[in-house]
Amino acid sequence: MIKIVFFAALREQLNCSQLSLPANGITTVNQLKSALIEHQAIWQPYIENQSLLSAVNHQMVNGEHMIKAGDEVAFFPPVTGG
Amino acid sequence: MIKIVFFAALREQLNCSQLSLPANGITTVNQLKSALIEHQAIWQPYIENQSLLSAVNHQMVNGEHMIKAGDEVAFFPPVTGG
Amino acid sequence: MSKELMANNAMLNEISIQHLDFSLAEEVALLEKDNEDDGAVVTFTGRVRNKNQGLAVTALTLEHYPGMTESSLEQIINEAKKRWDIGRVKVIHRVGRLAIGEQIVFVGITSRHRRDAFAANEFIMDFLKVKAPFWKKELTEEGEKWLSAKNSDSDKAEQWS
Amino acid sequence: MSKELMANNAMLNEISIQHLDFSLAEEVALLEKDNEDDGAVVTFTGRVRNKNQGLAVTALTLEHYPGMTESSLEQIINEAKKRWDIGRVKVIHRVGRLAIGEQIVFVGITSRHRRDAFAANEFIMDFLKVKAPFWKKELTEEGEKWLSAKNSDSDKAEQWS
Numbered sequence: 001m002i003k004i005v006f007f008a009a010l011r012e013q014l015n016c017s018q019l020s021l022p023a024n025g026i027t028t029v030n031q032l033k034s035a036l037i038e039h040q041a042i043w044q045p046y047i048e049n050q051s052l053l054s055a056v057n058h059q060m061v062n063g064e065h066m067i068k069a070g071d072e073v074a075f076f077p078p079v080t081g082g
Numbered sequence: 083m084i085k086i087v088f089f090a091a092l093r094e095q096l097n098c099s100q101l102s103l104p105a106n107g108i109t110t111v112n113q114l115k116s117a118l119i120e121h122q123a124i125w126q127p128y129i130e131n132q133s134l135l136s137a138v139n140h141q142m143v144n145g146e147h148m149i150k151a152g153d154e155v156a157f158f159p160p161v162t163g164g
Numbered sequence: 165m166s167k168e169l170m171a172n173n174a175m176l177n178e179i180s181i182q183h184l185d186f187s188l189a190e191e192v193a194l195l196e197k198d199n200e201d202d203g204a205v206v207t208f209t210g211r212v213r214n215k216n217q218g219l220a221v222t223a224l225t226l227e228h229y230p231g232m233t234e235s236s237l238e239q240i241i242n243e244a245k246k247r248w249d250i251g252r253v254k255v256i257h258r259v260g261r262l263a264i265g266e267q268i269v270f271v272g273i274t275s276r277h278r279r280d281a282f283a284a285n286e287f288i289m290d291f292l293k294v295k296a297p298f299w300k301k302e303l304t305e306e307g308e309k310w311l312s313a314k315n316s317d318s319d320k321a322e323q324w325s
Numbered sequence: 326m327s328k329e330l331m332a333n334n335a336m337l338n339e340i341s342i343q344h345l346d347f348s349l350a351e352e353v354a355l356l357e358k359d360n361e362d363d364g365a366v367v368t369f370t371g372r373v374r375n376k377n378q379g380l381a382v383t384a385l386t387l388e389h390y391p392g393m394t395e396s397s398l399e400q401i402i403n404e405a406k407k408r409w410d411i412g413r414v415k416v417i418h419r420v421g422r423l424a425i426g427e428q429i430v431f432v433g434i435t436s437r438h439r440r441d442a443f444a445a446n447e448f449i450m451d452f453l454k455v456k457a458p459f460w461k462k463e464l465t466e467e468g469e470k471w472l473s474a475k476n477s478d479s480d481k482a483e484q485w486s
Contacts, residue, residue, distance in 0.1 A: 008227050008299035009310040051313075058232035060295065074229060074297075078313030081226070081257060081298025082210055082269050082289060090388050090460035091471040133474075140393035142456065156390060156458075160474030163387070163418060163459025164371055164430050164450060189350035192370070200375040200426055206446075207368045208439060209353070214361040265361055278369060278450055279481065285367075286443045320440065 001069060002026065004036070007076035013046045023069035029054050030063035032073055051078055083151060084108065086118070089158035095128045105151035111136050112145040114155055133160055178253050179237045181228060183260040186270055195252045195274050202251040202274035206281035208289055210269040212262050216311070219304040226259045226268070229297035233257070240291040244273075247287070248280040255288060257298060287324055294321045339414050340398045342389060344421040347431055356413045356435050363412040363435035367442035369450055371430040373423050377472070380465040387420045387429070390458035394418070401452040405434075408448070409441040416449060418459060451481045 001020045011017050021039065026032050037044045046052075055074040056065055067073060083102045093099050103121065108114050119126045128134075137156040138147055149155060180186075188209060195205060212224050241253050251274035258268055271288050275281035300311040341347075349370060356366060373385050402414050412435035419429055432449050436442035461472040 005229070007229055007297065008301075055229075055232055055297070058229075058235045060236075074232065076229065076297060077299065077310070079294065079297050080300045080311040080313050081228070081296050082293040087390070089390055089458065090462075137390075137393055137458070140390075140396045142397075156393065158390070158458060159460065159471070161455065161458050162461045162472040162474050163389070163457050164454040187350070188353055189348070192349055196372070196426075203372050203374040205368075205370045205372070207366075207370075208443070209366045209368075210439070211357070211364050211366070213364040213437070265357075276374070278371070278447070282369070282443065282447045286439070289439060 002032065002067060003072045004032070005072065005074045007074065009077050010046060010049075010052065010075055014040070014043055023067075027066055027068075028063065029056065029061060029065045029067060029073065032067060033063070033075075047075070049077075052076070053078060084114065084149060085154045086114070087154065087156045089156065091159050092128060092131075092134065092157055096122070096125055105149075109148055109150075110145065111138065111143060111147045111149060111155065114149060115145070115157075129157070131159075134158070135160060178241055178255060179234055180254075180256045181230070181233055182256065182258055185258070185267060186256050188267075188270065191254055191256070191270060191272050195254060195272050199251060199274060202276055204275045204278040204281045206273050206275075206278070206285045208269075208271045208285050209267055210289075212264050212266050212268060214264045216302060216304075219302075219306060219309075221302045221304050222264065223303040224262045224268075225301045225303075226257075226262065227299045227301070228257070228259050232297050236296045237292065240288055240295060243291075244284040244287050248275070248284045249277070250275045250280050250284045253284075253288075255292070257292070257296070259298070290317075290320045290324065293317045339402055339416060340395055341415075341417045342391070342394055343417065343419055346419070346428060347417050349428075349431065352415055352417070352431060352433050356415060356433050360412060360435060363437055365436045365439040365442045367434050367436075367439070367446045369430075369432045369446050370428055371450075373425050373427050373429060375425050377463060377465075380463075380467060380470075382463045382465050383425065384464040385423045385429075386462045386464075387418075387423065388460045388462070389418070389420050393458050397457045398453065401449055401456060404452075405445040405448050409436070409445045410438070411436045411441050411445045414445075414449075416453070418453070418457070420459070448485055451478075451485065454478045455482045 002023050003020055005018050033047050036047050056071055084105050085102055087100050115129050118129050237255050254272045256270040271285050273281040273285045294317050302309050398416050415433045417431040432446050434442040434446045455478050463470050
């Protein structure tokens with residue numbers, strides 16, 4: 001399984017903070033995004049938002065980054081701390 | 083008269099913190115330096131020290147700066163505060 | 165305690181993500197304690213402003229990504245230590261609900277020469293702004309609004325590369 | 326009180342040359358008091374180090390040129406205000422005898438955007454170092470010695486021009 005977490009505005013838009021999906025056939029962050037849209041069609045505009053950031057195991061990564069079972073993948077808007 | 087003040091290492095070298103000289107014929111800082119050496123010949127090496135700084139009425143100036151009776155002229159080594 | 169353990173402890177103490185407020189005086193006192201080598205201390209403190217993009221703000225909620233927040237700040241601090249000769253570092257970021265004027269963030273750095281502490285402090289703030297997973301939601305006169313990221317912040321971080 | 330008088334008072338309060346120690350917390354509290362516009366505060370504190378040019382230092386005496394000190398700091402602060410969008414400023418410099426670890430100098434600046442406070446603070450310190458008439462005499466293991474000025478300090482100030 002892959003653990004997926006959402007934060008901030010995205011968490012509210014999806015009305016979901018965390019879920020798990022089977023790792024079967026998912027090898028990149030972009031493939032995981034497609035799997036999320038398959039899982040919930042109404043998430044599409046939010047998941048495809050160009051400004052969305054992603055992190056795998058607490059490291060920011062891009063869409064081609066490889067993922068595997070057991071990883072924690074996070075999606076969130078640009079950060080605004082400080 | 084011109085009021086002259088010395089600070090820090092220079093004050094110790096000259097063993098003098100303040101004196102006054104008549105303004106007669108002194109129109110620049112460099113002329114004042116010559117007058118000081120005339121006043122005390124043993125001051126020459128200290129007054130002619132190239133790194134010496136000068137200020138007229140609290141403003142840093144160079145040797146060509148004009149001075150007049152009533153001015154306060156200061157001589158001191160490079161500053162080391164902060 | 166082994167040297168390695170002490171270094172680990174020091175590292176853990178460099179970052180604090182907390183709900184509670186902090187005391188500038190106490191943080192600086194800790195940075196200076198038994199530290200006679202470093203003559204310079206530079207601090208940055210950020211507070212909740214009463215306005216943003218023209219709207220009156222009455223409060224702020226700060227959300228973060230526990231775990232990633234700490235590791236991203238640790239990476240930023242380590243990069244600063246590589247680039248400049250700095251002594252001690254402390255980064256505090258508050259989360260949860262904050263009122264106008266409350267302290268949000270603190271960066272404190274000691275160094276032998278002031279230039280290093282100034283540069284490292286600004287570097288850490290610039291990268292915290294674009295890399296550390298915090299998000300602000302403002303309570304304004306028009307209701308709750310997630311703050312949008314500013315391009316100027318990305319530009320500042322890019323200037324260091 | 327007239328606006329002009331208030332502005333004059335504010336200016337006078339920006340600079341303090343004093344024998345007594347100061348409290349970082351109190352100074353920052355004053356900079357932030359009734360100041361909800363400025364979200365950023367940057368402070369620099371300089372302390373007496375235990376070493377200089379390899380010699381152990383046990384104490385320091387700071388001499389200054391009363392009157393010129395204040396006017397040179399005022400000019401430096403005014404130049405910083407022209408160059409950056411800053412809010413409040415405080416510069417404290419101590420004189421007289423100081424022990425190891427004691428605070429010598431404080432510069433505190435508030436601003437809306439952090440970049441201005443960082444730059445103005447470093448600018449003021451760089452020019453204070455080369456323009457303000459202070460002189461340090463160190464008590465070292467080899468006796469009393471006037472500190473010599475460092476070329477690196479002139480270089481730093483020149484970088485701003």
